[in-house]
Amino acid sequence: MDQQPVLATDRLLLRPYTLSDARAVQRLCGDYAVSATTLLPYPYPDGLAEVWIASLDEGTERGNAAAFAVTLAGDGTLIGGARLRIEPDHARGELGFWVAKTCWGRGYATEAVRALIEYGFSVLGLHRIHAMHFSRNPASGRVMEKCGMVHEGRLRGHIKKWGVYEDVDIWGILSEQVPPTRMYASPALSRVPV
Numbered sequence: 001m002d003q004q005p006v007l008a009t010d011r012l013l014l015r016p017y018t019l020s021d022a023r024a025v026q027r028l029c030g031d032y033a034v035s036a037t038t039l040l041p042y043p044y045p046d047g048l049a050e051v052w053i054a055s056l057d058e059g060t061e062r063g064n065a066a067a068f069a070v071t072l073a074g075d076g077t078l079i080g081g082a083r084l085r086i087e088p089d090h091a092r093g094e095l096g097f098w099v100a101k102t103c104w105g106r107g108y109a110t111e112a113v114r115a116l117i118e119y120g121f122s123v124l125g126l127h128r129i130h131a132m133h134f135s136r137n138p139a140s141g142r143v144m145e146k147c148g149m150v151h152e153g154r155l156r157g158h159i160k161k162w163g164v165y166e167d168v169d170i171w172g173i174l175s176e177q178v179p180p181t182r183m184y185a186s187p188a189l190s191r192v193p194v
């Protein structure tokens with residue numbers, strides 16, 4: 001797919017990033033609280049957000065990435081990010097997501113991830129979507145659970161984060177787990193070409 005749609009949910013618009021998002025991405029991803037449970041660098045270096053955003057089109061065109069800025073439908077404020085890293089040979093996508101700390105606990109991650117899973121299955125034709133989180137980050141696991149993902153196991157000492165080997169939990173969902181009515185007729189998800 002060479003063009004990414006905008007995904008609309010009840011409260012959010014998930015849209016492609018633009019270079020003008022770079023400052024917000026650096027500020028919000030540079031928050032220690034977001035960095036601590038992701039593989040984002042800390043501190044978040046100047047210039048990285050611009051380089052990362054500029055690299056996204058190529059991934060979209062090659063069909064191995066779908067990255068969305070998560071914004072409030074009301075005023076367009078960027079409050080998070082959600083992306084799939086796609087392995088086309090296996091019709092498989094790895095989910096990643098974050099929400100600005102000031103917006104935690106309002107269901108935004110769940111709303112965004114649901115929309116992205118639905119997009120991955122119904123539009124990108126994926127067979128499997130999976131995600132990992134640090135075991136010490138149960139909020140992320142709860143988001144995955146609420147989105148219908150199944151806990152598949154724990155990988156011990158799988159990632160070295162800031163010098164410490166960390167356990168991670170892995171979750172997955174298969175396309176056949178999602179009822180067709182939700183995949184193709186959800187009123188909460190619409191696709192608007194950009």
Ligand SMILES: CC(C)(COP(=O)(O)OP(=O)(O)OC[C@H]1O[C@@H](n2cnc3c(N)ncnc32)[C@H](O)[C@@H]1OP(=O)(O)O)[C@@H](O)C(=O)NCCC(=O)NCCS
Nearest residue numbers: 034037098099104105106107108109110133138139140142
């Ligand atoms: C994880 C994260 C995305 C959650 O975002 P959010 O918008 O607050 O998520 P939601 O509000 O949709 O859902 C959070 C759920 O976790 C629950 N939760 C929060 N803290 C929890 C904890 N310590 N233990 C268990 N559940 C917890 C909330 O109660 C809520 O579940 P509920 O609706 O059943 O009450 C956000 O905290 C974040 O961006 N963290 C930093 C980056 C990150 O860890 N990303 C995920 C990497 S895999």
